[in-house]
Amino acid sequence: MDVLNYDILIIGSGLAGLRAALEVLGIGKERLRVAIISKVQLMRSHSVCAEGGTAAVMHPEEGDSLELHAWDTVKGSDFLADQDAVMRFVNLMPEEVLFLEHWGIPWSRRTDGRIDQRSFGGHSFNRAVYAADKTGFFEMQTLYDTLLKYRTFDRFDEWFVTKFFLLDNEFKGVAAFDIKTGEFRAFTAKAAIIATGGAGRIYGFTTFSHTVTGDGISMAYREGVPIKDIEFMQFHPTGLIPSGILITEGARGEGGYLLNNKGERFMEGYSPTWKEVAPRDVVSRSMMIEIEEGRGFKGPNGLDYLHLDVRHLGADMINERLPLIREVSIKFAGVDPITEPIPVRPVQHYTMGGIHTDINGKTPVNGLWAAGEAASVSIHGANRLGANSTAECLAFGRVAGAEAVRYCLEGPPKGKGVPKELLEIEKRRISNLLEKDGRENLYWIRRELRETMDHLVGVFRDEDALRAASQKIRGLKRRYQDIRITDKGKAYNTDLVRALELENMLDVAEVVALGALARTESRGAHARRDYKKRDDENWLKHTLAYWTPEGPRFEYFPVNVTIWEPVERKY
Numbered sequence: 240m241d242v243l244n245y246d247i248l249i250i251g252s253g254l255a256g257l258r259a260a261l262e263v264l265g266i267g268k269e270r271l272r273v274a275i276i277s278k279v280q281l282m283r284s285h286s287v288c289a290e291g292g293t294a295a296v297m298h299p300e301e302g303d304s305l306e307l308h309a310w311d312t313v314k315g316s317d318f319l320a321d322q323d324a325v326m327r328f329v330n331l332m333p334e335e336v337l338f339l340e341h342w343g344i345p346w347s348r349r350t351d352g353r354i355d356q357r358s359f360g361g362h363s364f365n366r367a368v369y370a371a372d373k374t375g376f377f378e379m380q381t382l383y384d385t386l387l388k389y390r391t392f393d394r395f396d397e398w399f400v401t402k403f404f405l406l407d408n409e410f411k412g413v414a415a416f417d418i419k420t421g422e423f424r425a426f427t428a429k430a431a432i433i434a435t436g437g438a439g440r441i442y443g444f445t446t447f448s449h450t451v452t453g454d455g456i457s458m459a460y461r462e463g464v465p466i467k468d469i470e471f472m473q474f475h476p477t478g479l480i481p482s483g484i485l486i487t488e489g490a491r492g493e494g495g496y497l498l499n500n501k502g503e504r505f506m507e508g509y510s511p512t513w514k515e516v517a518p519r520d521v522v523s524r525s526m527m528i529e530i531e532e533g534r535g536f537k538g539p540n541g542l543d544y545l546h547l548d549v550r551h552l553g554a555d556m557i558n559e560r561l562p563l564i565r566e567v568s569i570k571f572a573g574v575d576p577i578t579e580p581i582p583v584r585p586v587q588h589y590t591m592g593g594i595h596t597d598i599n600g601k602t603p604v605n606g607l608w609a610a611g612e613a614a615s616v617s618i619h620g621a622n623r624l625g626a627n628s629t630a631e632c633l634a635f636g637r638v639a640g641a642e643a644v645r646y647c648l649e650g651p652p653k654g655k656g657v658p659k660e661l662l663e664i665e666k667r668r669i670s671n672l673l674e675k676d677g678r679e680n681l682y683w684i685r686r687e688l689r690e691t692m693d694h695l696v697g698v699f700r701d702e703d704a705l706r707a708a709s710q711k712i713r714g715l716k717r718r719y720q721d722i723r724i725t726d727k728g729k730a731y732n733t734d735l736v737r738a739l740e741l742e743n744m745l746d747v748a749e750v751v752a753l754g755a756l757a758r759t760e761s762r763g764a765h766a767r768r769d770y771k772k773r774d775d776e777n778w779l780k781h782t783l784a785y786w787t788p789e790g791p792r793f794e795y796f797p798v799n800v801t802i803w804e805p806v807e808r809k810y
C-alpha cells in the first residue's frame with residue numbers, strides 16, 4: 240500500500256479544520272508538509288450551514304465584557320464547563336472576528352459601518368456577529384479564500400479516514416481511501432488535528448447534514464482515547480416541520496415569538512425575563528411540555544409542533560436579516576414567514592461532548608489534537624449557548640494549529656511511521672467489509688438507531704427509556720456484524736461509506752445512551768424525569784468514556800471551577 244508522509248494532518252475541512260490549517264500554514268511557513276483530508280469536498284462540510292452568528296465581545300464601550308461572556312457561557316453550561324477554558328475562549332474571540340474581517344468576510348453592519356451584533360439565547364448582551372443568516376457559509380468561504388494564499392499543503396477531498404494509528408500513546412498516522420476511486424492509502428505524520436465534527440446524525444430528527452456521523456469521535460474512542468460528556472446532546476427549539484431543517488435562533492433574537500395552539504406566547508410563563516431567548520435547553524423543555532400537555536398542533540409522523548411567528552418584524556427586516564429562513568420555510572414547509580407562522584419543534588442540534596482534550600485542544604495522546612465539534616475542550620459543559628460553536632471552532636482551531644506546529648518544530652525527532660503489518664490488517668478489514676453478504680440491510684439498522692435515539696434519548700429522559708435504548712443499540716451492533724454491502728465496486732461506493740459511518744454512529748450512540756443512564760441528575764440538556772434536580776454533590780464532574788469490548792467504561796473527574804461557584808440557574 241502506498242504511504243504518504245506529512246508533518247501535520249488536518250482531518251476535516253469545516254470551520255475548525257480550516258482555521259487550524261491557516262494557523263499551521265501561517266506559523267509553519269514552508270517548513271512543514273501539511274495535508275487536509277475530508278470525506279466531502281471542502282465547502283460541503285456542515286459548517287457552511289451555520290446560520291445565526293458567532294459570539295464575541297466587540298463593543299465593550301457599550302457595556303459588554305469578556306467576564307460577562309464567560310459568565311453567560313458558564314451559567315449556560317449549567318456549571319459543567321471548565322472555567323479556565325471558557326476564559327481563554329472569550330479572550331481569543333474578538334481577535335478572531337477581526338481576523339475574519341481582515342480576510343474579507345462581509346459581516347452585517349450597523350448604519351455607521353461598525354460590525355453589528357444580534358441577540359442570541361442565554362447571552363445577556365447582543366453578542367452574535369453575523370452575515371445575514373448565512374454566517375457559516377461566509378466564514379467558510381473567507382477561510383477557504385485565505386487558505387488559497389498558501390501553496391504548501393495538499394488537499395484530499397472525498398477521502399474517507401477509516402482508522403487512526405496510535406502506538407505507545409503517540410500518533411503515527413491514519414488509513415484512508417479515496418471515495419472517488421476506492422484507492423486505499425496510509426498517511427503518516429508527526430501530528431494530527433481531528434476536526435471531524437459532531438454526531439448529530441445518530442438522530443433522525445436533526446438539523447445536521449447526513450455526513451455528520453461522529454467518525455472522528457468514534458475512531459479515537461476505539462483506539463483508547465476517552466470521550467468526554469457526550470451524554471449531553473443539545474436540542475434546538477426550532478426545527479422546521481417535517482424535515483428538521485434549522486430555523487436560526489437569530490429569528491427569535493430579532494424578535495420572533497413562540498406561540499401554542501391557543502395563540503399564547505407561552506415562554507412568558509416559563510422564563511419571564513428571557514422568554515424566547517432563554518438558553519436552548521430551557522426553551523426546548525418548555526416547548527415539549529406545551530406539546531405533551533396538548534397545546535401543540537398535530538403534525539405528521541407524531542411530529543406535533545408549535546408556531547414561530549416573525550410576521551410582526553415586517554417584510555423588509557425578514558428579507559434583509561433572515562433571507563435563508565424565509566427561503567427554507569417556503570421551499571420545505573410551504574409557509575411564507577412574512578404572512579404565516581412557521582411550524583417548529585425541538586430538534587437534535589449539537590454534540591456538547593466529544594474527544595477529551597485539555598485546554599490546548601490536546602488529547603491524552605502525544606501528537607494528537609482535536610478541535611471544533613469533535614472535541615470537548617469543555618467550554619459548553621451541559622448546554623452550549625448559541626453562537627458559541629462557530630466561535631469555538633475558530634478559537635480552538637487556532638490554538639490546536641499553533642500547538643501542533645510547536646510540537647513538530649520544537650520537539651525531539653518523532654518516532655517511526657506505521658508498521659506495515661498494521662496497514663495490511665486495516666486494508667484487509669475494509670476489503671472484508673466490502674465483501675460482506677449477510678442478511679441485514681444496513682439502512683434499516685441505521686433507521687432503527689435513529690428512531691431509538693429520537694424516541695428514547697430525547698429532550699426528556701428516564702431510566703426505563705435509556706435502558707431500553709442501550710439494549711436496542713447493543714442488538715443493532717450485533718446485527719451490524721451480519722450486514723450486506725450490495726455495491727462491490729470501487730468508484731463512489733457510498734454503500735461502503737455508509738457502512739463505515741454506521742459503525743461509528745453505533746459506537747457513539749451507545750456511549751450517549753449509557754452515559755445518560757449513568758448520570759442520575761438533571762443538568763443542562765440532560766433532563767431526567769426520574770432525577771429532576773441538579774446534584775452538584777455527586778455529579779459536578781465530567782464523564783470520560785473508555786472503549787472496552789463489552790461497551791464503555793466510565794470514569795469521572797472534577798470540573799475546573801476557577802471563578803464562579805455553582806448557583807441555581809434561573810432565567
Ligand SMILES: Cc1cc2nc3c(=O)[nH]c(=O)nc-3n(C[C@H](O)[C@H](O)[C@H](O)COP(=O)(O)OP(=O)(O)OC[C@H]3O[C@@H](n4cnc5c(N)ncnc54)[C@H](O)[C@@H]3O)c2cc1C
Nearest residue numbers: 251252253254255278286290291292400436611612628629
Ligand atoms: C444548520 C446549522 C446551523 C448552525 N448555526 C450555528 C450558528 O449560527 N452559530 C454557531 O456558533 N453554531 C452553529 N451551528 C453549529 C456549528 O455550525 C457546528 O458545530 C460547527 O460548524 C462544526 O464545525 P466543525 O469544523 O467542528 O465540523 P464540520 O463542519 O461538521 O466538519 C467536519 C469535517 O470533517 C470531515 N470528516 C468527518 N468524518 C470524516 C472521515 N471519516 N474522513 C474524512 N473526513 C471526515 C468532513 O468531511 C468535514 O469536512 C449550526 C449547525 C447547524 C447544523
